[in-house]
């Protein structure tokens with residue numbers, strides 16, 4: 001068995017630091033855990049667009065967006081919504097590896113806002 005030398009303790013410390021840092025999306029869940037959830041008058045400009053900018057465009061934009069899906073504009077989001085993949089991915093169970101986003105947890109308020117906006121016809125309002 002290996003002795004717990006200073007060098008090994010140092011390695012363990014580095015491992016713990018690296019494994020806890022993760023990516024910058026990790027704390028966004030807390031940012032959105034609020035007391036009130038505004039579900040009336042959900043709009044693209046005030047609600048949905050900021051959510052997508054925070055949680056989706058990190059991967060779904062640019063010259064080679066994930067899955068070839070560019071969510072950086074209203075039209076890109078709308079066509080994904082129309083194909084129903086958008087709603088399916090966002091509403092998947094947390095345990096499903098296909099759930100979007102893969103690197104953060106959307107709180108129930110955000111998911112509800114997205115669903116209401118889609119149910120309203122995903123308007124550019």
Ligand code: HEC
Pocket residue numbers: 052055056057058059060066067069080085086089090097098100101102103
């Ligand atoms: C960390 C990177 C990352 C983030 C953030 C992310 N996605 Fe994805 N997304 C992927 C990858 C990679 C795929 C392709 C693999 C797969 O199908 O799961 C994908 C696939 C998809 C698909 C399926 C596209 C298709 O045509 O099959 C949809 C829809 C989608 N993402 C929506 C979203 C939405 C909505 C968000 C934000 C709420 C989001 N993604 C956030 C990486 C990401």
